[in-house]
Amino acid sequence: MVNAMAHEAGRPPEPAPPRAPEPAGRVLGTEDATPLEFWVGVGDGTFLQLDDVVACERALPGREAVQLFGVVCQVRARHEGARFDSDVFLIEEGVLPAQVSEAAQVLTTRFEPEVFVPPLPGAEVRRAEGAERDRALFFDGMAKRLPAGLSRDDEPLYVNLEFVDGTRGAHVNISGISGVATKTTYATFLLHSLFASGVLGTDALNAKALIFNVKGEDLLWLDHDNTVLDDAGRDRYHRLGLPAAAFRSVGFWAPPRLDDPTASPDVSQRPLGVTSFFWTLEEFCRDELLRFLFADAEDDRQQYTIVIANVEARLKEAVPAGEGAVSIDGHTVRTFGALVELISTKVEDEDDRTSWAGRSIGQGTVNAFVRRLHAARRHVERLIRADVPHADRHRVTTDGHQVTVVDLHNLNDRAKRFVVGVTIRREFDRKERQGSPRPLLFLVLDELNKYAPRDGSSPIKEILLDVAERGRSLGIILVGAQQTASEVERRIIANSAIRVVGRLDAAEAGRDEYGFLPPIQRQRSTILKPGTMILSQPELPIPLVVQFPFPAWATRASEADLSGGPVGAGSPGRRAPGVGTRASGADEDPFAGLPR
Ligand SMILES: Nc1ncnc2c1ncn2[C@@H]1O[C@H](COP(=O)(O)OP(=O)(O)OP(=O)(O)O)[C@@H](O)[C@H]1O
Ligand SMILES: [Mg+2]
Numbered sequence: 083m084v085n086a087m088a089h090e091a092g093r094p095p096e097p098a099p100p101r102a103p104e105p106a107g108r109v110l111g112t113e114d115a116t117p118l119e120f121w122v123g124v125g126d127g128t129f130l131q132l133d134d135v136v137a138c139e140r141a142l143p144g145r146e147a148v149q150l151f152g153v154v155c156q157v158r159a160r161h162e163g164a165r166f167d168s169d170v171f172l173i174e175e176g177v178l179p180a181q182v183s184e185a186a187q188v189l190t191t192r193f194e195p196e197v198f199v200p201p202l203p204g205a206e207v208r209r210a211e212g213a214e215r216d217r218a219l220f221f222d223g224m225a226k227r228l229p230a231g232l233s234r235d236d237e238p239l240y241v242n243l244e245f246v247d248g249t250r251g252a253h254v255n256i257s258g259i260s261g262v263a264t265k266t267t268y269a270t271f272l273l274h275s276l277f278a279s280g281v282l283g284t285d286a287l288n289a290k291a292l293i294f295n296v297k298g299e300d301l302l303w304l305d306h307d308n309t310v311l312d313d314a315g316r317d318r319y320h321r322l323g324l325p326a327a328a329f330r331s332v333g334f335w336a337p338p339r340l341d342d343p344t345a346s347p348d349v350s351q352r353p354l355g356v357t358s359f360f361w362t363l364e365e366f367c368r369d370e371l372l373r374f375l376f377a378d379a380e381d382d383r384q385q386y387t388i389v390i391a392n393v394e395a396r397l398k399e400a401v402p403a404g405e406g407a408v409s410i411d412g413h414t415v416r417t418f419g420a421l422v423e424l425i426s427t428k429v430e431d432e433d434d435r436t437s438w439a440g441r442s443i444g445q446g447t448v449n450a451f452v453r454r455l456h457a458a459r460r461h462v463e464r465l466i467r468a469d470v471p472h473a474d475r476h477r478v479t480t481d482g483h484q485v486t487v488v489d490l491h492n493l494n495d496r497a498k499r500f501v502v503g504v505t506i507r508r509e510f511d512r513k514e515r516q517g518s519p520r521p522l523l524f525l526v527l528d529e530l531n532k533y534a535p536r537d538g539s540s541p542i543k544e545i546l547l548d549v550a551e552r553g554r555s556l557g558i559i560l561v562g563a564q565q566t567a568s569e570v571e572r573r574i575i576a577n578s579a580i581r582v583v584g585r586l587d588a589a590e591a592g593r594d595e596y597g598f599l600p601p602i603q604r605q606r607s608t609i610l611k612p613g614t615m616i617l618s619q620p621e622l623p624i625p626l627v628v629q630f631p632f633p634a635w636a637t638r639a640s641e642a643d644l645s646g647g648p649v650g651a652g653s654p655g656r657r658a659p660g661v662g663t664r665a666s667g668a669d670e671d672p673f674a675g676l677p678r
């Protein structure tokens with residue numbers, strides 16, 4: 083399989099040594115064998131471990147034999163002949179006769195042909211390897227296989243790309259507790275696999291990813307090799323047919339520093355190659371962005387939606403006054419603070435009130451709106467402005483690089499929602515105008531519960547629902563993550579063809595959202611280690627336990643190989659566009675040299 087992938091990716095295939103299938107044991111007759119699960123007595127001198135893939139046959143009268151495939155989901159060992167707990171000591175001393183018996187429970191994955199009969203007690207069970215393993219896990223029918231990680235015995239495991247790229251399904255959803263579930267790292271690993279495995283074929287050339295960085299500066303080093311990755315880690319990438327290397331083409335965007343008139347990017351660890359982003363007042367008014375400032379649960383309960391719509395309509399009439407500023411009723415506005423003042427005056431003014439706030443809107447509603455607007459001011463004034471030259475260079479775009487990272491970690495929740503909402507809407511509108519699902523856009527969004535909570539509605543939730551429901555045909559693939567799927571809008575989870583969990587909290591693992599996990603895997607999800615995930619895909623009746631290698635890209639400054647600069651940058655004279663250029667972007671074009 084590695085060979086097939088390597089071939090696809092243009093690497094020379096390595097010959098695999100042929101191996102006879104290993105007998106593992108026989109189907110037990112003391113436990114019920116059913117078409118869905120059965121027990122295997124493990125033979126002497128061998129063992130079966132969790133996640134091993136096995137195969138066996140069942141002869142049928144007058145028809146061809148059925149081949150059954152399955153995955154080991156539980157293994158147990160016991161003394162046969164022992165009745166009391168204390169017997170174990172007597173047996174070990176040779177006083178009592180008893181035998182150790184080991185058995186493995188198998189959940190079936192596939193029948194060939196599809197005659198759903200149980201295997202018969204006594205039938206020989208063997209480890210499925212090579213082509214047989216591919217059949218057991220449906221990899222043989224996958225025209226495009228996305229490497230998703232390794233099994234416990236270091237064999238590659240795949241996801242059918244057709245359920246990722248929109249052909250038959252789309253979207254990936256990842257859950258798990260903070261810090262150990264490796265959600266963010268797995269999302270970036272999947273991107274690496276998508277872009278570097280060759281599975282996207284020529285689509286990879288133009289496919290893009292937009293990632294929001296929500297925690298620390300973790301994702302601001304994607305373009306640097308990870309110095310912590312050892313040879314064993316590198317080998318695991320090679321087994322997957324993937325290069326053990328950082329991302330080659332990454333654009334980094336961060337909010338401007340608070341109170342900095344030059345709008346330099348607010349990052350502390352990475353001094354180079356980051357451009358600050360903001361929206362001009364002109365864009366804010368023209369594109370009706372006000373609603374994205376009122377996007378949390380509290381706003382949903384308020385009556386001022388109508389006020390927001392009316393104010394947006396008035397702002398849309400604002401006249402551009404150059405360099406991103408606007409003129410409203412003869413007043414030129416250059417800062418968000420000034421705009422807030424102007425809006426407050428208008429909605430409270432006797433004459434303007436009807437057209438700005440709306441007819442028969444109570445004073446209480448207007449006051450609530452004004453209060454919220456003022457509360458937002460401090461947090462978003464650095465993001466909406468017209469006081470910096472060359473504002474067009476500070477507009478987040480996915481054009482220049484394969485991967486675009488938008489840093490949010492220094493922003494408060496209201497500002498985060500604004501940035502996420504506005505950026506995704508832009509990309510959504512752009513894709514809608516494009517009218518073709520290619521090139522693909524992968525949208526990586528952590529903390530989905532914050533943007534699309536289960537209850538209530540908000541403009542951001544609406545846009546994410548649009549992505550979940552229509553993204554498949556538009557070529558926008560959502561790779562969403564959250565600590566608890568139970569707090570995220572159901573339709574977003576339901577539309578994700580690929581579901582992944584890392585370590586789950588025991589209470590969370592019991593919830594309906596994880597109904598795709600068989601009970602034994604739910605239990606197992608509570609003890610998963612970093613780097614191990616349980617992945618469910620539509621074609622396989624049971625989820626696979628996958629291990630993915632330690633990131634080959636740095637996830638913090640201390641891991642970054644700074645000696646050669648970012649990968650893809652080459653010598654200083656051959657810098658990748660936008661990488662390693664001046665930080666502020668205010669006086670140097672980060673996209674200089676790129677086709678416009
Ligand atoms: N394949 C791996 N094997 C072992 N450790 C890993 C692996 N991938 C990531 N880690 C480590 O696990 C830690 C947590 O990873 P990550 O940030 O992806 O978790 P998370 O689930 O996104 O957490 P949070 O909810 O806090 O954002 C990181 O410090 C990372 O170095
Ligand atoms: Mg994370």
